[in-house]
Amino acid sequence: MLIHEKIAAQLPSWRERVTRLARDYGEIVIGEVTIAQVYGGMREVRSLVTDVSFVDPETGIKLRGLSVPEVLKKLPRPRGAKTPYVGGLFYLLLVGEIPSRAEAETVEAEWARRAEVPDHVFKMLKAMPRETPAMTLLSQAVLALQGGSVFARMYQEGMKKDAYWEAALEDALDLTAKLPLLAAFIYRMKYFGETKKLRSNPRQDYGTNFARLMGVPDRKSYAELARLFFILHSDHESGNASAHATHLVGSTLSDAYYAFSGGLNALAGPLHGLATQEAVKWLLSVLDTFGGVPGRDELYKFAWDTLNDGRVIPGYGHAVLRVPDPRFIAQLEFARARFPDDDLLRLAGLVYEVVPQVLKEQGKAKNPAPNVDAISGTLQYHYGVREFDFYTVLFGVGRALGVTANLVWARALGQPIERPKSLTTAMLEEAAKT
Ligand SMILES: CC(C)(COP(=O)(O)OP(=O)(O)OC[C@H]1O[C@@H](n2cnc3c(N)ncnc32)[C@H](O)[C@@H]1OP(=O)(O)O)[C@@H](O)C(=O)NCCC(=O)NCCS
Numbered sequence: 357m358l359i360h361e362k363i364a365a366q367l368p369s370w371r372e373r374v375t376r377l378a379r380d381y382g383e384i385v386i387g388e389v390t391i392a393q394v395y396g397g398m399r400e401v402r403s404l405v406t407d408v409s410f411v412d413p414e415t416g417i418k419l420r421g422l423s424v425p426e427v428l429k430k431l432p433r434p435r436g437a438k439t440p441y442v443g444g445l446f447y448l449l450l451v452g453e454i455p456s457r458a459e460a461e462t463v464e465a466e467w468a469r470r471a472e473v474p475d476h477v478f479k480m481l482k483a484m485p486r487e488t489p490a491m492t493l494l495s496q497a498v499l500a501l502q503g504g505s506v507f508a509r510m511y512q513e514g515m516k517k518d519a520y521w522e523a524a525l526e527d528a529l530d531l532t533a534k535l536p537l538l539a540a541f542i543y544r545m546k547y548f549g550e551t552k553k554l555r556s557n558p559r560q561d562y563g564t565n566f567a568r569l570m571g572v573p574d575r576k577s578y579a580e581l582a583r584l585f586f587i588l589h590s591d592h593e594s595g596n597a598s599a600h601a602t603h604l605v606g607s608t609l610s611d612a613y614y615a616f617s618g619g620l621n622a623l624a625g626p627l628h629g630l631a632t633q634e635a636v637k638w639l640l641s642v643l644d645t646f647g648g649v650p651g652r653d654e655l656y657k658f659a660w661d662t663l664n665d666g667r668v669i670p671g672y673g674h675a676v677l678r679v680p681d682p683r684f685i686a687q688l689e690f691a692r693a694r695f696p697d698d699d700l701l702r703l704a705g706l707v708y709e710v711v712p713q714v715l716k717e718q719g720k721a722k723n724p725a726p727n728v729d730a731i732s733g734t735l736q737y738h739y740g741v742r743e744f745d746f747y748t749v750l751f752g753v754g755r756a757l758g759v760t761a762n763l764v765w766a767r768a769l770g771q772p773i774e775r776p777k778s779l780t781t782a783m784l785e786e787a788a789k790t
Contacts, residue, residue: 471556521768528760540569591758633744635671636733671730
């Protein structure tokens with residue numbers, strides 16, 4: 357397999373770099389931890405390492421060193437399409453190089469041959485009560501696939517440590533291959549009561565398949581969005597909750613299914629993946645209040661009313677970023693090029709002009725600019741995907757690409773089980789005296 361060969365060729369030099377750092381420079385201090393950080397969700401504690409992506413506060417996510425505009429420009433596209441192959445993005449995350457069109461297509465071909473979902477998974481999903489949250493269904497479906505883990509089987513058979521990453525790569529490809537179909541099945545079953553088994557079409561790329569399986573009216577254009585969406589949501593370095601949860605579970609040598617199910621459970625939390633739906637709800641409440649897109653002054657007052665009510669403006673602010681999120685900009689540009697007159701989009705654009713000023717005047721948010729969630733739902737809404745709690749499932753499908761690429765490299769570089777040290781309150785009080 358191409359990706360396998362490409363990673364294998366790089367491994368000796370990566371292992372040498374990492375071994376050398378840990379062995380010869382292990383005592384070098386790269387940060388300190390304060391009591392405020394211990395109580396404050398470990399913000400800014402520098403304790404993780406990944407080469408797959410890095411969030412630069414001033415420019416946003418860099419995927420293998422490339423900015424969002426660079427990634428979107430350089431990755432190969434399906435013929436006649438405007439947005440790149442998702443397979444090309446997965447290649448980039450795994451291998452660290454922009455693939456040629458043929459290389460991107462080899463990943464798409466790998467996915468095509470691994471896309472089939474076993475019957476028991478559909479049966480399990482169908483047996484769940486209709487009101488089961490979409491994220492619960494997705495996480496369960498991922499766990500239901502765990503019995504097929506190559507890593508788990510080979511580990512039982514006594515696989516050597518050097519080979520862990522190859523088994524992890526098999527699982528990463530198998531799992532990501534099945535996710536679009538699983539997500540679409542959950543969508544149709546949960547919201548429309550359709551339980552017919554779905555099949556992937558091996559002649560269609562990841563995004564085109566997904567658009568067809570979802571059954572949205574404008575499939576061609578939605579396929580463009582699906583590719584963009586999955587690419588933009590793939591990775592945001594290692595410290596965010598879904599990536600970190602996946603990494604932590606994987607560090608015990610649990611396989612990719614166990615690990616990613618854990619990551620999805622983190623993504624399901626209101627403080628993580630839920631902001632997309634909150635942002636759309638807020639935009640719709642503006643449209644509802646004013647009977648359409650309001651004027652600038654009306655919006656300014658509405659935003660202040662939200663803050664004065666003690667609520668946040670969803671989609672704005674970020675723990676790390678200090679500029680408008682390039683993932684927001686990419687989706688705004690995508691939408692403006694295709695449906696500039698859509699009311700929700702026009703409103704999202706106006707909010708982008710007005711809300712940063714409001715947040716600056718309030719003076720609390722460290723970053724008054726929009727994050728990706730300020731716009732993602734607006735695009736889904738336009739294409740008819742209006743079941744808000746499904747947006748986190750879409751996020752999960754994209755996020756799988758980043759976290760499984762990280763799992764492969766964590767196993768390749770022999771990263772150990774994670775085990776930070778905890779202290780007691782009395783110990784911190786004692787430290788505070790000194
Ligand atoms: C993303 C978010 C959770 C980051 O949190 P954070 O790192 O603690 O952000 P900050 O350090 O800038 O927060 C400082 C203060 O500004 C407030 N603030 C930040 N973003 C805000 C927003 N969009 N609207 C109102 N107030 C905001 C915080 O609530 C906090 O107030 P407090 O001191 O009363 O607790 C936060 O900006 C937020 O709640 N945004 C809205 C929800 C959202 O878009 N989430 C998606 C994240 S990708």
